[in-house]
Amino acid sequence: MTNTSAQREFFLDSIRAWLMLLGIPFHISLIYSSHQWHVNSAAPSAWLTLFNDFIHAFRMQVFFVISGYFSYMLFLRYPLKRWWKVRVERVGIPMLTAIPLLTLPQFLMLQHVKGTAGNWHSLSWYEKYNTLVWDLISHLWFLLVLIILTTLGLVLFKTFNQEKEKPQSDFFARLTLGKLSFIFLLLGVLYAALRRTIFMIYPPLLSDGLFNFAFMQTVFYLPFFLLGALAFKHEKIKAMFTTPSLGCAIAAAIAFGAYLLNQRFGNGDAWLYETESVITMLMGLWMVNVVFALGHRLLNFKSSRVTYFVNASLFIYLVHHPLTLFFGAYITPHIASNTLGFITGLIFVIGIALILYELHLRVTLLRFLFSGKPQNKAVSLTSAANE
Template sequence: MTTAPAQREYFLDSIRAWLMLLGIPFHISLIYSSHTWHVNSIEPSWWLTLFNDFIHAFRMQVFFVISGYFSYMLFLRYPLKRWWKVRVERVGIPMLTAIPLLTLPQFMMLQYVKGKAQNWHTLTPYEKYNTLVWELVSHLWFLLVLVVLTTVSLWIFSRLRQRLSARADRFFAHITLGKLSLLFLLLGIAYAALRRALFIAWPPILSDGLFNFVVMQTLFYLPFFLIGALAFVYPRLKALFTTPSPWCAVAAALAFIAYLLNQRYGSGEAWMYETESVITMLMGLWMVNVVFALGHRLLNFESKRVTYFVNASLFIYLVHHPLTLFFGAYITPHIASNALGFLAGLVFVIGIALVLYEIHLRIPLLRFLFSGKPQNKVASIKVRG
């Protein structure tokens, strides 16, 4: 058992940043996919649909493993209340900032783009509330889930630190990917059973935005968050993820095929969503090995360029969503080629996001609001004539 990493985990910082930035091609490809979204191209693209499905099937599972790893690392550094305050500020302040500055204007724009603004008064009070929850939280959902997981972990991490024992050491000293796969299979089945029970007992609850984010999403990603925390504690577990496993790569590929078949032939009125939860629970675990092993080999170094994108990733992720929807609503209809539109969308969104990031760096209040960190004074920039 260990309580501190031997060195800075550059590859984990990099993976976390690139997983967030992968949200840009994910949402732009969603415009051109066969999935119904806020805005869609006239004709869907099969390869962009495949690309979109692949990212969706594993990205956030790996992200929450890394979040759990760093959360427990910081938990051991700070007093309990200080840890909770720091973690909640880091994710809660940017989330609360983005709602009025980004997702609210985005929601208003979409009301006019989709021609629904005139129908707002016909909705019941609950329908208005639920619509606002879905639309204003939008792509910020993972920040809300992190706030919930951090709060729940006040108890979980405290118990984990107190209950670490020789028995647990022996268990994790002999842990294998096969045992982990069996565990995550059972967790996926348990989650699917809970969802099906709710669907039978009270179907409307699954359409409630707040319940979906706070309860269902939190429950799904909790195992990944905890396995990340345990990977910080137990070197054997971390080594399983950072050592390349051909078995995991093949299993992840087969899980993705199963995911596609379920998307193609499943029915929302039957067991499609429950089946998907089992598949993505397992695929997420196996992709942790694939992504960590590649990242450990290719990204475990210090680089000013990588550090720049690590620092910029959250801001870019927050602003990319309204930029993507603007592109989809007003520019996509004028580009006949889906491939060209996808590439143009990447240039448009990333280019403007980087400009906005550089602008926000020069405004202390915005730097604080979009990072949740107290800001030091920035050295004055001298302009040579």
């Protein structure tokens, strides 16, 4: 590979960090929403349900575009095997660390909270395995998907890199948001058809945790990951997303309205999930423009405070989930107001997560385990490289 020194994309760093940190209000609002979760408040809140739905409808699609962008950027910087090793270590080591230190204690706590620990012995071996997959991978699923996408990138990115530059009549030079919308509409329909086919042939497969995380999620987010890589390779595509589009903003608002209608009136056995996949595929694309354009205008600068949260975002995301469930199980029942509970939850989870982040910075082994990066003795506690 050729060594490519690209200018730091401060706004993309910031967006990636804030999208990850947005997982905190997302999961806390889930407690107070009308959606059934591990823990719920006594009565749902309409505005927190709406807030939760909005975040869920686009956050991870935009995140995977940014992941694809930076992955391809680093692909051009490192030799092939080193690139794969570095990328997999950066996500695989924190994921493997979080399972015994975070999601396993979280699983045991939920067994106690729900009173289901006594029923464990009555489950079949497959039921035990599947329960453990769902609960131990839990909010770490995107790290597993990133490992799979990175592995697929060994072939796909190599293909991108071997393409010779073509004249302006090239397909990518003539790509517009309208054409991209049509492509993503087709991708959404194909994904929906795939899911419906599996549902018709063997429905239990869709309840298998590993199949959902490793296959279904990977298939859904692969187009966004590749779109990010193409945005790095083709400046015109990147410019298309960083330039504000009123059409994208309006289309995203309409898509969100359709998403809410589908959530309220759809039926799980009658195309609810298939319709949702088409809507979120398109909304995700349009929100890439909305988020990138706003970020490029408001966040494209270097700041020590922003850099701190960029470096802290993965650790905070990893630890916030068990903290949120602890809050929902033991503190939420004592707060009558949903809004007050939501605000209290944010303070509780973010405050403890920041304390834990600062503590882990002072232990070299923990810094390595939660970042996947070799630790240099000379490096300051809060200035880890953020590739």
